[in-house]
Amino acid sequence: MGMGKTVVVAARIISDKHNGNPDPLPTNRWSAANNLLLDDATDTMRKSTATLVVAPVTLIRQWANELDKCVSTGALSVETFLAEDIQKLVKKKTQACKAEERQGWVQRLCGADVVLTSYKALEMDTNGRNSVLHSIF
Numbered sequence: 001m002g003m004g005k006t007v008v009v010a011a012r013i014i015s016d017k018h019n020g021n022p023d024p025l026p027t028n029r030w031s032a033a034n035n036l037l038l039d040d041a042t043d044t045m046r047k048s049t050a051t052l053v054v055a056p057v058t059l060i061r062q063w064a065n066e067l068d069k070c071v072s073t074g075a076l077s078v079e080t081f082l083a084e085d086i087q088k089l090v091k092k093k094t095q096a097c098k099a100e101e102r103q104g105w106v107q108r109l110c111g112a113d114v115v116l117t118s119y120k121a122l123e124m125d126t127n128g129r130n131s132v133l134h135s136i137f
Helices: 005-019 057-070 085-092 095-111 119-124
Strands: 050-057 080-081 112-118
Touching: 005 050, 005 057, 050 057, 050 119, 057 080, 057 112, 057 119, 080 085, 085 095, 085 112, 085 119, 112 119
Parallel strands: 050 112, 080 112
Antiparallel strands: none
């Protein structure tokens, strides 16, 4: 606590963003869960350069506040995805509503520089191809 971890992480993310570091992700995508190479024409995975921060839920707000304090306005876009967001998604009445909401989350998270999530959200979001976090690589 108080060792400057958030500042160091934020500096690294901004540095990578501004230096145009090449994307280390391969063009072919491997699904370890399904043990197969995903087909670009049929799968729904989205590529993202966001940095995923997984922390206890009690520290998520602290991470968001620290990023807000130590980073210039507009330098980093930050999204949070928590267990209550998954619960709201699950409660949608129809599959079409769930799919639309899920796609909205995937787009928002893919567009962010930093995604903050909790261990609980990561655990809850395990619905295979319908998972939000597992739809992003």
